[in-house]
Amino acid sequence: MSRPMSGSVYGAASRTRTARPDAAPDTVPWAASDPYAAALRTGRGPLFLRRTDGWLLPLDVERWCERADAVDLEVLDRCEGAVLDVGCGPGRLVAELSARGRAVLGIDVSEAAVARTVRLGGPSLRRSVFDPLPGEGRWDTVLLMDGNVGIGGDPRALLSRVAALLAPGGLLIAETAEADVDERAQVQVVDVTAARAAGSPFPWARLGTPALLRHADRTGWRTTAQWTSGGRRFVALRSARSRAEPPNSTAVISSQRVAKPSADSPATDR
């Protein structure tokens, strides 16, 4: 069903990154973060995003390393068609969708995250969301879970990028912060209890539901649902790109097969 990451896939990922000096602000230091890789290896924190003023945002590594829970399953039940999980981390959602026989791909900049996702049986590529990706303009659902609306530190750039990844009218399901915040900051991944060095600083954003809806409204998205479950908050948005606009097919990577080759799905691009 899925195949492990190969050396050539890693090679392609790093080539595409260096070939795009104009790419949107990125969070590649997540990829080089020793504390994050170590936490994913053990399945345990404590791990934080630390702002330059010292404020700490706890990262729920233990939950991410477990199986999808009831709240996650509600989200997955809302997914449509082929699903792209952006910043899939250790892969609980990709693995669950894959076990259900759904067309799914996880992408993450962290080698440890991708390796763990693949071990769980989830198709996954080591790639930034701002790199060229398989199936651009053809995904039915994109997931931005566990605070991943913060990727890149520029919510509107990320929303535009996701709109380009989705098929016309495609669905974005995003998890928002519990607090009503709209914040951009430089952060580092840190394990405050270990002597391990923190990763390098990178831009990150934190958005509550009102802020995400504001940004979405200004970038042409339609809100289709908002809900709270198990203390977590979610928003479902539909891309307003019309079917008349062709997908950005130039960025589709043609040499990789990342999921089942049966369906006419972006997860089967090769």
Ligand SMILES: C[S@@+](CC[C@H](N)C(=O)[O-])C[C@H]1O[C@@H](n2cnc3c(N)ncnc32)[C@H](O)[C@@H]1O
């Ligand atoms: C807040 S964690 C979310 C974890 C994840 N959703 C899970 O289920 O475990 C953010 C994740 O996004 C990844 N990430 C950061 N920047 C990224 C980027 N530009 N493109 C893709 N993934 C990225 C990180 O490596 C990390 O795994």
